Amino acid sequence: MAPGALVLCESLGLHTLPRSVPLSTAVLSVARNRLCNVDNVFQPYSGLQELSLSHNQLVRFPRGLPSSLETLQLQENQITYITAGSLRQLGNLTRLDLEDNRIRAIQPGALQGLTRLRMLTLKGNRLSRLPPNLPPSLIHLDVSANCISTLDLSSLGALVNLQVLKINSNCLRSIPERAFDGLSRLRSVELANNQWVCECDILYLYRWLLTDRLRMATDLVCTAPLHLAQKLLLTLSVMAICPKLFNTKVKKKIFPCDFFCLQNHLHLQTLQ
Numbered sequence: 001m002a003p004g005a006l007v008l009c010e011s012l013g014l015h016t017l018p019r020s021v022p023l024s025t026a027v028l029s030v031a032r033n034r035l036c037n038v039d040n041v042f043q044p045y046s047g048l049q050e051l052s053l054s055h056n057q058l059v060r061f062p063r064g065l066p067s068s069l070e071t072l073q074l075q076e077n078q079i080t081y082i083t084a085g086s087l088r089q090l091g092n093l094t095r096l097d098l099e100d101n102r103i104r105a106i107q108p109g110a111l112q113g114l115t116r117l118r119m120l121t122l123k124g125n126r127l128s129r130l131p132p133n134l135p136p137s138l139i140h141l142d143v144s145a146n147c148i149s150t151l152d153l154s155s156l157g158a159l160v161n162l163q164v165l166k167i168n169s170n171c172l173r174s175i176p177e178r179a180f181d182g183l184s185r186l187r188s189v190e191l192a193n194n195q196w197v198c199e200c201d202i203l204y205l206y207r208w209l210l211t212d213r214l215r216m217a218t219d220l221v222c223t224a225p226l227h228l229a230q231k232l233l234l235t236l237s238v239m240a241i242c243p244k245l246f247n248t249k250v251k252k253k254i255f256p257c258d259f260f261c262l263q264n265h266l267h268l269q270t271l272q
Contacts (some may be wrong), residue, residue, distance in 0.1 A: 005047075018041075023044055024047060038062045049071065056077055058079055059079065072093060080103060080259040091115060094117060115135060130151060192220060202243035206234070227260075
């Protein structure tokens with residue numbers, strides 16, 4: 001990196017980017033300012049690799065960002081949605097941080113072109129589902145503290161390189177069958193503080209967590225049914241979770257041949 005390529009303009013009350021920022025800048029932070037709109041402002045910075053716009057007042061994803069960006073930090077803004085074309089030119093991104101915004105929706109295809117993205121943070125937004133078309137290159141995905149109530153199998157299934165998954169503090173009640181089966185590289189999952197219903201539908205997650213895994217969540221607390229509320233999932237038996245599996249009563253039918261053998265047996269006992 002060339003000398004002078006790092007520029008910090010933090011906590012200065014800025015409404016616009018200072019003209020004095022060199023076009024040769026490779027790492028730039030304008031965090032903790034009052035920026036509301038930076039569309040096309042950074043386009044001339046063709047060598048910019050890292051950009052922090054965190055803790056500003058942006059209401060939408062910035063347009064016209066340089067394709068050279070590898071790290072983009074946008075946490076603590078007021079962004080509400082990500083359109084399909086928002087990140088189209090950012091194919092070199094390896095890290096994207098959108099923590100603590102107000103994102104409700106990410107349009108299909110918005111993340112599809114990010115073939116080098118390794119870390120995606122969407123913690124503390126208002127998502128009700130996983131973003132569609134998550135890139136298979138992801139190693140670290142944080143969607144904690146949202147409103148996610150179900151996991152889409154197709155979204156998860158593509159994440160063959162995923163190692164860290166954080167979906168704690170959401171609205172999950174159970175995990176779909178086979179949801180984690182294709183994630184062979186997964187080594188850490190955070191699942192706490194969801195709305196786990198400890199009934200038959202949670203057996204897949206229960207059995208998956210009981211397998212020999214490192215750094216997996218074990219502190220999952222049941223919220224329902226009432227008689228299991230506040231109990232730790234992994235302290236329960238399968239019978240306690242899904243008693244109907246053990247309620248099948250098998251009644252033996254007596255066929256004519258059985259009756260004949262029984263009758264002969266009783267007759268022999270009488271003769272003796």
